[in-house]
Amino acid sequence: xxxxxxxxxxxxxxxxxxxxxxxxxxxxxxxxxxxxxxxxxxxxxxxxxxxxxxxxxxxxxxxxxxxxxxxxxxxxxxxxxxxxxxxxxxxxxxxxxxxxxxxxxxxxxxxxxxxxxxxxxxxxxxxxxxxxxxxxxxxxxxxxxxxxxxxxxxxxxxxxxxxxxxxxxxxxxxxxxxxxxxxxxxxxxxxxxxxxxxxxxxxxxxxxxxxxxxxxxxxxxxxxxxxxxxxxxxxxxxxxxxxxxxxxxxxxxxxxxxxxxxxxxxxxxxxxxxxxxxxxxxxxxxxxxxxxxxxxxx
Amino acid sequence: xxxxxxxxxxxxxxxxxxxxxxxxxxxxxxxxxxxxxxxxxxxxxxxxxxxxxxxxxxxxxxxxxxxxxxxxxxxxxxxxxxxxxxxxxxxxxxxxxxxxxxxxxxxxxxxxxxxxxxxxxxxxxxxxxxxxxxxxxxxxxxxxxxxxxxxxxxxxxxxxxxxxxxxxxxxxxxxxxxxxxxx
Numbered sequence: 001x002x003x004x005x006x007x008x009x010x011x012x013x014x015x016x017x018x019x020x021x022x023x024x025x026x027x028x029x030x031x032x033x034x035x036x037x038x039x040x041x042x043x044x045x046x047x048x049x050x051x052x053x054x055x056x057x058x059x060x061x062x063x064x065x066x067x068x069x070x071x072x073x074x075x076x077x078x079x080x081x082x083x084x085x086x087x088x089x090x091x092x093x094x095x096x097x098x099x100x101x102x103x104x105x106x107x108x109x110x111x112x113x114x115x116x117x118x119x120x121x122x123x124x125x126x127x128x129x130x131x132x133x134x135x136x137x138x139x140x141x142x143x144x145x146x147x148x149x150x151x152x153x154x155x156x157x158x159x160x161x162x163x164x165x166x167x168x169x170x171x172x173x174x175x176x177x178x179x180x181x182x183x184x185x186x187x188x189x190x191x192x193x194x195x196x197x198x199x200x201x202x203x204x205x206x207x208x209x210x211x212x213x214x215x216x217x218x219x220x221x222x223x224x225x226x227x228x229x230x231x232x233x234x235x236x237x238x239x240x241x242x243x244x245x246x247x248x249x250x251x252x253x254x255x256x257x258x259x260x261x262x263x264x265x266x267x268x269x270x271x272x273x274x275x276x277x278x279x280x281x282x283x284x285x286x287x288x289x290x291x292x293x294x295x296x297x298x
Numbered sequence: 299x300x301x302x303x304x305x306x307x308x309x310x311x312x313x314x315x316x317x318x319x320x321x322x323x324x325x326x327x328x329x330x331x332x333x334x335x336x337x338x339x340x341x342x343x344x345x346x347x348x349x350x351x352x353x354x355x356x357x358x359x360x361x362x363x364x365x366x367x368x369x370x371x372x373x374x375x376x377x378x379x380x381x382x383x384x385x386x387x388x389x390x391x392x393x394x395x396x397x398x399x400x401x402x403x404x405x406x407x408x409x410x411x412x413x414x415x416x417x418x419x420x421x422x423x424x425x426x427x428x429x430x431x432x433x434x435x436x437x438x439x440x441x442x443x444x445x446x447x448x449x450x451x452x453x454x455x456x457x458x459x460x461x462x463x464x465x466x467x468x469x470x471x472x473x474x475x476x477x478x479x480x481x
Contacts, residue, residue, distance in 0.1 A: 020418060020419060020422070021422070024418060024419075024430075024434070028434045028438050029438075031434060031435045031437075031439075032441070032442055035474055035476075036442050036443060036444075038471055038474040039446060039449075039471070039474055039475065040449065041467060041471060042446050042468055042471070043446060043449060043455050043457070044450075044455050044456065044457055044458050045458050045459060048467070064476050065476065069473070072473050076473045076474075
């Protein structure tokens with residue numbers, strides 16, 4: 001491999017980036033989709049293996065017209081990186097219906113390489129989240145889209161959990177984001193389906209911000225009479241948007257600074273909804289700023 | 299329906315402060331002199347110079363110096379780096395993530411490929427992490443989905459593979475080639 005030295009004084013020099021140290025080039029490659037990172041291996045001999053030490057591995061089916069080609073690509077990349085991955089962040093995004101083999105390979109990679117930050121879009125059909133992923137204790141961030149949870153879960157190191165269009169299909173009338181996430185600081189639920197539950201509990205000793213969005217019952221969000229219990233001593237930011245009014249039956253947010261509420265009031269039950277909202281705002285003390293907006297839905 | 303997964307941001311009540319009064323007229327601030335490898339002198343406020351980790355540790359080691367020589371840095375990229383850091387100081391004083399994002403995007407968009415690439419070693423040498431992120435992201439955006447030949451000329455890389463070696467490597471990685479954009 002050609003030796004790279006940090007020499008920049010001759011700005012008219014032709015060989016520009018190849019004068020940069022490898023860690024800079026690896027940083028640049030970490031911003032690229034893996035397809036283009038792999039293609040840099042033919043630039044010159046010194047580049048041949050640089051892509052294999054990216055810090056962020058992006059695998060996105062939108063970089064390929066044909067899903068069959070993407071699948072081949074994913075398997076080849078994961079085989080190459082199998083024993084020496086340096087990636088701390090793994091981003092995988094799929095369009096269409098993922099097959100079991102590909103799902104297994106992706107989850108295996110995500111769970112055995114000490115990945116810190118995992119971003120997964122499982123495509124349409126919301127496949128179930130496998131037990132391997134649910135028992136992975138190294139993850140600090142999980143951003144998951146289009147998946148189904150069939151059991152409860154616990155992640156001891158997790159600080160960020162963002163779920164989008166996920167279905168919770170557990171046999172229980174209560175879902176509880178609590179004891180099993182002791183270090184969680186950021187929770188975001190977007191358009192997730194909790195319609196099976198009568199009670200949703202959100203609590204955590206380290207929680208700093210919680211966002212709940214697009215959970216209107218007509219779109220399969222929270223059920224119509226759902227009670228929400230939220231209890232977090234350190235929470236400073238709470239947002240509840242684009243959803244119907246729910247009964248916040250427990251509110252314990254002594255550190256809350258910003259509340260952001262944007263709800264639909266139902267036409268038939270407007271009075272009941274207003275009572276619920278009043279109760280919610282009475283539960284917020286210490287709050288420094290609150291925004292409330294609503295629209296009435298017939 | 300909105301579909302953003304970004305962490306929550308406050309959408310309202312972001313108080314728009316009027317531009318800060320010019321700090322130079324408000325109170326005299328300490329200036330630090332930087333000298334580029336082509337002997338150009340730059341006088342910058344201490345707060346800006348302290349954004350450069352390399353300069354900061356130079357001052358910690360020898361606090362009595364008034365001029366910091368930067369033997370690895372030429373004037374043009376240095377002036378652009380200083381311009382960037384001046385703006386970042388304003389955002390530090392008055393945080394506005396949206397404006398900062400907008401500024402950072404415009405900062406790289408208006409630069410030529412050469413200016414962009416020339417700033418990278420400067421940001422690396424001066425250890426300005428935020429700028430390095432912005433520059434490396436911008437370079438990645440400019441080479442993504444381009445042909446191997448385009449990327450070689452972008453970086454000014456001499457191809458040291460023989461035609462046979464290159465063909466063999468392309469065959470080995472055939473799974474990574476499908477639909478590359480026109481240059």
